Amino acid sequence: MANKKELTVEEKLRALYDLQLIDSRIDEIRSMRGELPLEVEDLQDEVAGLNKRLEKLHVDLSSIETGIKEKKIAIDEFKEAIVKYTEQQNQVKNNREFNSLEKEIEFQNLEIELAEKHIKEMKASIESKKNNISDTETKLASRKEHLGHKEAELKSIMSETEREEQLLLEKSEEFMQNIEDRLLTAYTRIRNGVKNGLAVVSIERGASAGSYFTIPPQTQVEIATRKKIITDEHSGRILVDSALAAEEKEKIDAIIAKI
Incomplete structure (x- = not known):
């Protein structure tokens, strides 16, 4: 050199x-540019986080709705079992068999009560999830709009200054060679x-x-x-x-x- x-x-x-x-x-x-590039990056991260949260809320909501359907199917099955055991009671020949079937009927009724309780809890959870989804969607729309403004602002500044900065950096390197x-x-x-x-x-x-x-x-x-x-x-x-x-x-x- x-x-x-x-x-x-x-x-x-x-x-x-x-x-x-x-x-x-x-x-x-x-x-x-100031803190604008960092602001844009933070907003992009926030939007990505809200999208991920929204996706999870929808998955959770779908899972709860599926759970309710499964509980309703189970209730129908418990009711069918009660009908079956009640018919069998009419055909038994001793108290022991009758009482055994009576316990089965009581058990099926308890299962129905428990399933209905779970359905009630899941419906309440659905309302909570829907409220969370609504709040998240509102916040996401606001953050996206804000991000759009900031990205446009940064793009405008970058388009005005990026070429000048690059040429100046080259000039800076050039001047350094003489020192x-x-x-x-x-x-x-x-x-x-x-x-x-x-x-x-x-x-x-x-x-x-x-x-x-x-x-x-x-x-x-x-x-x-x-x-x-x-x-x-x-x-x-x-x-x-x-x-x-x-x-x-x-x-x-x-x-x-x-x-």
């Missing part, structure tokens, strides 16, 4: 600031260590951009000479003079405008 071109300090500062401007624009694009590894490592470390992602900032009104700490006049003069790379002692950010910053911003803005 070829060595990177040896740059003057000023060229290094310009390259670093160019990279910062490109990366800041990428940050801006991603900030526009020596040591500086690139420092840039990345500083950028990852601050909330706004600014690793290279200009001097504004005697202070580093975004900072309230004044840069000593002598240091400002040194920065303006562009003979050495100077960092802000308070934030650790790399400092460039406002004139250089303005020139590079104009250049990068022109590049971005063509994207």
